[in-house]
Every structure is written in C-alpha cells, then in structure tokens.
Amino acid sequence: MSNAANTSPGAALAHDSALKHTTGEAVYIDDIPLPADTLHLAVGGADTAVGTITAVALDAVRAAPGVIDVFCAADIPGENDVSPSGRGDEPLLASGEIRFDGEPVFAVVAASHRAARAAAALGQVTVRPAEPVLTVDDALSQNRFISDEQVMARGDWREAMQAAPHTTTGTLYCGGQDHFYLEGQISLAVPQEDGDMLVYCSTQHPSEIQQHLAKVLNQPAHAITVEVRRMGGGFGGKESQACQWAALAAVAASRNRKAVKCRLDRDDDMRLTGKRHDFRIDWQVGHDDQGQILSVDCNLASRCGCALDLSDPVNDRAMFHVDNAYYFPAVNIRSQRTFTNTVSNTAFRGFGGPQGMLAGERIIEGIARAIGLDPLTVRKRNFYGGADRNITPYFMQIDDFVLDEIVEELEQSSHYWARRGAIREANAADPLMVRGLALTPVKFGISFTATWFNQAGALLHIYRDGSVHLNHGGTEMGQGLFVKIAQVVSHALALPVDSIKVSATRTDKVPNTSATAASSGADLNAMAALNAANTLKRRLISFAAHHFDVDAQSVQFANGTVIAGNQQMPFAEVVELAYLARVQLSATGFYRTPKIHYNRKKARGRPFYYFAYGAAVSEVIVDTLTGESRVTAVDILHDAGKSLNPAVDLGQVEGAFIQGMGWLTNEELWWDERGKIKTYAPSTYKIPTCSDRPAKMNIALWSGGGNREPTVHRSKAVGEPPLMLAISVHQALSDAVSSISGYRFVPELNAPATPEALLHAMVYERQRAAASIS
C-alpha cells in the first residue's frame, strides 16, 4: 500500500478500496442506510418449466404478514421487457406463457426482505404444462433455435478435408457455469420529485439499466439516474441480468411512492439469472503426417435458454476463438443457437471465447493422439506465423503474434519436456494414480465485436484546492479499474494518486456508456479519462504560459508542481490563479477505438483492435479408482502489455485461472428431467475453495509485453484472457486419462471433468485399450 511513492502507471498499487474492504467500511448496496419506510421486493412464479398460465391465485400472498403490494405483468406502467437484444423476449413478469422453471409471474412488496420472500412462496400459479426442451441435443433434434445459424468459412475446406492424409473427428460437451458473484443481484430504487427515479444497482451496465427503466416506467431517460459505486463481483452476470431486478424495484417504488429494495436470495439468484452457455462441439480436422492442420470443420451448438439476451454475440465470440493460436488453411465454423426451456444464458467472463477455444485445443489433442506426437509439438507446428499463415477464419490479419516467444520461455521455465518424460515413467510405474501434463496457449481478441460499443466517456473536475474528481463510464466490480484509471490521470497531471478521487459511476455524470465488459474497462475508460486530463492540462498550460510569460512548450507538470521556464509553483496555486482568471476547470473526455470494423453477414473484417496472449502449463494427478483429481502445479506466463498495475493484473490472472479451472473441473450445473435446476446454492454448486488452488503456482507477467497499438500506456486488457489459461487443466486431465490406453486416443472426457466424468472416461479408455489389443 505504498501509495505515496511511485503511483504512475506500472506501479503495483493496492486496490483503491483495499483497506475499506478489509475493515468492512466499503459500502455495497445492501449496506446503504435506507430511507424511512423502505419496502422490500421478492418474486414468485410457477413450478414448471413450460406451459400456459391458466390461473394466478395471490390472495394468500396479499394476506401474508407485512405485505403492502402485489403486482403482475399487467400492472407495469410501460413496456414489460428488459431484453438487451431489443427483441422483447425478457419480460419483468411473465404473462401467458411460462418458459423456464421459476420464471417470475408476480412481485410482492413487503415491510421486510423476509416477509416479502415468505409471502412470495404462498402464490399459486397454475400452468397447463407442455413438454420442456432442456438440452442442446433435445433442441437440435426438435429444430428449436433462438437465432439464425451463423457460418464463418474460408478456403475450400471440403476439398482440403478430402485431400488430407488424415482426418480425425470427435464430439465434446462442455458445461455452463454460474457466476457465483459473492454479492447477489440487488437494486434499491428511491423515488424523486417529478416522477424521477434514483436507482442504486449492482450492475456492469448502468446506461442499459437507465434505458430499460425509462421504457418500463414510461419516462424519458433523463428521469432515471443509475448509480453504482462497486459490485461484489460481476463476471458478466451483472451485464444484462441486473436489469430485471432494478426494473421491478423501480416499478414497485413508483407504485408505492416509497424506496424499494430488491435483493435476490442466493437460491433465487441462481435459479432466475443466466449463466455461461453450455456447448456441444462436433469437430473434424484434416491434417498431414507432421500434424499440420489442412482443414477444420467445426459445429458449435449452444444452449441459449428461453430468450435471446446476449446469445448472438456470445456465440459469435465462440466462433472467433476456435482457431485460438492456430492457422487454419481452410475452415468452416458453424454456430447453432438453440432454444431451451431453461433460464436465458448470458455473458460470463470470456463471453463464448472459452468454449470456442476449448474446441480448438481439443482439435489439437485429436491430431496429436492420431499421429503419436506430443500435443505441444502439434501446437507449435500450427501457430500463426509468416506472411502466408497469418489470416484468421474471419479474414483478419494477425500482426501482433507473440506466442512463439511466450511459449518458448514457458517451456524452458516450466521444464516441460523433463516433466513430460518423468510423467510417462510415473504412469508406467503406477497405473493406479495417473498423471497428466499440458501446455496450452491463449490468443484472445480485444474489443466488443459490436463495433459501436467501443466508446467511452469521462468527466474530470479540478477544484480550487487542486484536488481532482473523476467520473468515467466504467464500473468497479473488484477488477481494480478505478485505481488503474487514477494512476493514469495522476501521471498525466503529475499529481499523487491520492489527490484523484474516482467516485461512483452515474448515468447523470457520464451518459450513454457501454457495459464494463469484454475486458475493455481500462482500455476504453482510462483513455477517455486521459483525454479529459489532457484537455485540462492544455488549458492550464495555456494559462500558465500567459501568466508566467513563457512559451507554452516550456510549461511542464512535475511532482505536484507546474514549472514554467525557470519558475515553479505548486499545482494547487496555479489552479487557484486559473480559477481567478476564469479558466474552465472541468472537462469531459471521450475515446473510441480506432481501426476496427466487422461485417457480420460476411464474417469478415477486423473485429479486434489487438490480441492478448498467454500460456499455461498444468500438471494433474488422477485416482483411477474413484476419478478424484488434483491440479498439482501450474506455471503461467501472461501478456498484459505494459501493465498499468502489475499487482492488479497478477490478481486478474490468478483469479481468472482459478475461475476457469472451476468451470472445467468442479462446477457442474445439473437440471432434473422436469427442467428444475438442482445446483442453485453453494451447498450443491461447488466453486473452487482455498485448497483447490494448486500447491505450486508460478505466475508471471511476460516481461516482453507491450502493445503494437497505442493503447493507454501500451497496456493490454487482462480481465478475460487468463480464464482460458485453465484449458491447460482440462487438457492435462485428458492427458492423464489418455495414458490408460497408451496415448492413442482422445479420451471421451467432457467438461466439467468431475470425478464422475473422469472415472467414466477412464473406464472407457480401459475398454478401448483392451479392444485394441485383442
């Protein structure tokens, strides 16, 4: 916490709220002192996954202790929709049809959180049930899609496949993931005069909440103000999914003219909000004897749930990442977006990228097993590189590829090949406990693929005492965005970081913002803040040049002072003089990412400003009797460009890795045959805990890191890319299982690799080994 010394970009400062977190002083929405008579909202729904509502009986709800108000879809003053896709398929409250188990049908407003929840449980929604479509396979067999199929193709992939000396195929299922942010969804709506509404909401996307609430309340957007100081975790789960609860609170607040809080109980949160998409991946690869890819054909089918939500861009991003680090001379990637009677799936860190990349790495594994090469050898042989091997399946030219260097360095530092040999020997000596090893790379495209989202704004004030107040459009969910941006502004104005106050994100400070998502928070908002700081700096330079009677070129800012030729004055004094001279000390800043464009119809363009890179080596051990496994050692080398804050970035790398490891190992979502999710609480849904962290973890930011593009201080986005480093864990587990049949087959190991999945995969490999011997 040496915030006093070097606070420039590149300094490893603590999170701006670190001490407030640890002392309990940091205020989350549930901690805000409530206005008198604040009411609390809970929702109730039907006990079925699909059907037509025939009756809604709410008398018992109304009569329950503490209940003040109960309302349904018909009572919503404006549009009954919060769909981010604009399709109108995400009602606040369902009427007519039920599309997933528990879908809210009515809202209860009561004197306390407990009273509202207890009352909600008394509602009776009668439904004429229909047969639910629950899985990707169900949906595919019944042709139920939520959106059009997309295809990304380059070259004559069919001919290349036919001509290939080898073709290898497979199918992989990968599960979804619950965000399990520690702070559940929460909003507090406080009515203002003129019918205005102030909403405190735990969201990554305050502007979208504002827009939707305006429509729901039938008010202009200027009547709605959304504020978020911090979230207790987001991970994509508070991008579109926060809106329904904010809107319900706002409707209730408007109806009752009282503040209303809607805080979802954990069970409701996990039943009623979207998750990472699960996928069925069918792949075929044509390759030569050396493992060089000639053609790839890959079908990605995902479970989108009952509404479109963000499924189109999520699935697009899956398609963008099947290639990962590898050049496909000819390729066909097809994406099918299935409709199911489950809660609508949504954004989750990586946004489809992890699922696409998992497919790409499974393809590499397939080649390696088919021709008996180590998967790492196959990986390196297929890396992008050279003038004729640098075009992605979407026709973007790769010109910042650094994985050759990163992987070589990691190969050395992790002693990959020595460990590979030792593991082969260990597995031969002890077939009861099998070990596995894998090195996988990550290449992740940075920018929103919807080009218009790549814009940001900031608002900067300098007060007469020289202190600086900053607002920007990004939201703080723990990722250290605020401290990074404060470092950038402090550097620009040559002030200590403590003199920059970054306060809550509000729609009335910076309008029309994009979600803090797609790893873009610092790239976009720090640039906007920097532009605002530079505007004010120019004004002060111009003033100082005039005041001190020197050339503008000889005015400099250093160590909290302004130097004008041979004169020097504290920043605050210059500011006061500027104020007296009527210089405007407030400025906005704006930034839009250059160079990017994409034609979605043609699947062609430059959707990404640049790529973030990294690589990881994971080692695992698996008990062949029970399928239990451990990750024993992990080595990571990650490219954060010129890191704005290495402490924050290392925290993102480690946290994302463990989260990705959870996705691929313990975290299993499970629905019963009626479409009821049974893993809706931490008792049944198991995110990694402390002892799951590998005993050995060597994590480093790549010292060669930079950015060819002029991003803020040449840094790179770091929120999502390292999550995909955890694919090395799944590949290592697969490697261990593959040892059972002599590394000749790709195991039928899906994700998550629970003890059950591993044991079943090992049983199958044993049968396969026996069959191939006899």
Next chain:
Amino acid sequence: MANARSEFRCLLGPKTIHRSSFDVHQTLLDFIRLEARLTGTKEGCAEGDCGACTVLVGKLHDGVLQYEPVNACIVPLASVDNTQILTVEHLADPEPHPVQQAMAHEHGSQCGFCTPGIVMSLAGLHDACAKGQAAADTDTINDVLAGNLCRCTGYGPIISAARSACTKPTPQAFLSLQAQAESTLLQWQDDGTYLDLHGSNGRFVVPKTLEDLWRARSEVPTAQLIAGSTDVGLWVNKSHARFEGVIDLGKIGALRSIEKDDETLRLGAGVTVAESIAPLSELAPDLGPLLHRFGSRQVRAQATVGGNIANGSPIGDLAPALIALDASVDLARPDGTRTIALESFFINYGKQDISPDEIVAGVNVPLKRHAHFHCWKISKRFDQDISAVCGAFGFAIENDTITSVRIAFGGMAATPRRARRCEQALVGQAVHDALLPSAGEALAQDFAPISDMRASASYRRLAAHGLLERCLRSLGGQALPQLFPTAQKLQAVTHE
C-alpha cells in the same frame, strides 16, 4: 436446577447487549446487520456455505475465552447468549488489525464482498497462533479458509496475507477487548442462569441441565430442538419455517461430555464436530481426515455429533463411519434412556427410530472391535462438500484371516446402510487372496443408488467399488499413493 433468565445477553465487541423479547427466528446476522447496523458482515448465501457472514464467537472454555468462527446467517441470535461476538468493525478499532492490513497490502481483496468473512476466519487463526495453539502453515490455512469462498482472487494473495499477518503480534486494543470480555463472561457464567426467553412469537430456551430441558419440553411440546442449527437454520432462511418455540440443546452439560473407558468412547450428543475430531481420530486415524472435510471450520464449530445423527440424512458424514465402527446411540427421555445399534436408528428416508419425547443423547463407539479401519468420502469438491459416496470399512483380522467385517456406505441408499452381502463375501477369507471379484460383485447387489445432482447411480456404484478396491489393496499390504487427504504435501512429479 439452575435459574431461568428471561433476558438475552451478549457482548457485541465491547458493548453489552440486553434484549428481553424478540422474534425467536431472528438470526445473528440479521441482528448484526439490520439492528446493530454493523454492515461490514455480509450475507452471501444464507445457508452457511460461503462464509461471507463469518464472525467470531467468544466463549469460555475452562474459564478461558476462546474464539470460534461461525456463519452468522444460520445461528439464531438467542443461541449466542452469554458469548462475545466480534465483527470486522471491532477488529478495525482503533487501528486495522494485522490481518486487515496484510489482506490489503498483499492484494487479498478484489471485489471485497467475501473479505470481511475471510478477515474474521484469519483473525481466528491469528489469535490461535498468538496463543501458541496453531501455526499458519499451508494445511492449516486451507482448513481455516475452506468455508470462505472467494470468487475473485484465486486465493493466493489471501494465503500470503495469512502467512504474513500471523507473524505479527496481537494489537493491544484487541487484547484489552478480550480481557474485558473474559471477565464479563466469567461473571455471567458465575450467576448460573440459563436463558428462557419469552420472545415476541414463542419461547426460546437454552437449558443447561436435562431437568430444565424436560421441563421446557413439557411446557412447549412443539418446540423445535436445535443444537448447532446448521440444518434448521436453512429451514428458517430458505423454507420460511416458523416454530412455536425453540429449545437449544447445545449448552446442556450432560450432553457435552466426552468419556472414555477401556472399551468405549462415549460422545455426548451436544459435542461439536470440531470437538469430536481429536477423540475420534485417536480411535481410528482415518476419521481425522474425514472429519476435516465435514462442512467447514464454521460449520464444525456449530454442528454437533447428535445433530448429524438425529437429522437422519442419508449423506451425513459421521453415520457410515460410526456404523462401521459398530456404534450405538443413546435415546433419552425423562423416564430413562434406551440404547440401540446406530444402524437400526435409520429406518428409511426421513424416518428414524425415535419417539417424539426422546432426544439423541449420545453415541457409544467400541474401541477395539475392528483394528483395521478405513473411511473415505468422495465429493465433487475436496473441501466443504456433501458426499456423493462415503464408504467406511472396519475389519478384524487374525492370522491373515478376516474374522469380522463391517462395511457401511452413505450416499448409496435412502439411509446410511451396511453392505451386508459384501461383508458376507469377505468374512472368513484370507486377506491376501483375490477378494475383489467376489466382494465387488456382492457390493453391486447391496445397493441400488439414485442419480441426482451429486452423482449418477452408475458413478456411485463404480466409486463404491473403487473404494472397496482401495480398502482391499490396503489390507493386502499395498502402500497406496495418497491423493488425499494430504493433498498439499503432494508433490508435482518433477517441478523445480
């Protein structure tokens, strides 16, 4: 017979709290957040699984104040009568505690929402280290934090913070707070009273003697019995359960005893799982690792041996092990106690051999019946998860022949149950023979498990067979590589 006291009392940090009436369902967490307005303590799951609401509860043990971490979300307020509650705010007064400083300095928080709970768990560790009762090594830190989920950091910085904080001395302010609390709690202990709260909607009684218990039960026959409330707390939070009264068995001296003679270890029903670890693992070393995976520290501090049996769960971790150890259970009522074999206590799902006027009073575990004992639990996550399958194996072996065997499984049937066919296939056999084929086949006949979110029926069968194989290999003298429980000591095969 002690005197009843109608007023609830506790210390909240330095402050004495008195309440003469409140909702008997009120949780400690709601009291802390909504009434005392100490909002540092968070609600993450309201079921005792995430640890965001962890607070320290100070109690007297032999006259000395000791702190235990508990999940405030599932503790009834009245149950913390006569204790001191410490929250993250108390640690920060007047200066941040070493744990709070280290967590900030080592980048141990990102979103910060789990952080107060983690700080409290680590403050408990810090206190234990300062008193020479623990060391902040990796295994201990993993154990201390197993009940505190963090979704942001990946835990590494938190582990570093734990290590560095535990080398720092306890702040003077914290020592004075403890000393003051100890003297208040001693005074309260000396007055010998027990809580009999006439709440706004029912009685909440925390008797200290069986006599007072029987009287309370006769006065409020429908009162819900609780001990640690780690299960009943969920009924309140999740199913909106309403009780006409509550009787907390956790402070009845007669149920809190651990007794051992030459033949039997007796654990009172009110002995916490945490307190049972030492005597049970002395009896059978495999029980130690199993019990360290029972819930989390927070849960083990609250949950009781009796509660784990009385709630009749098919997947409770103690039952299979105790059945394999041939334990019996004491069922007490005002006119006497009967003792039955534990395996016969479990009749069917949700049905136990206990009458409405009885309580589970204790379990008796024979000491030397089965010299060879193994038990293993399989779950999706290693720590703080519920068993998919839990297998326990007790063998008596003479001259390499199996003379007696008891095998019990959890997660394989509607109750914890013995694998009798498998036992029959093994008894009388020589340990070095190839026993697995016939014993495995018999085991397959013993159970027809179900598929649910924890595991499929086919996995349960395969894993149970795997545990049997592990056990037989071990009996046959094979040294088994240990994936668990000493996972942290497990070395990567070659890693510089």
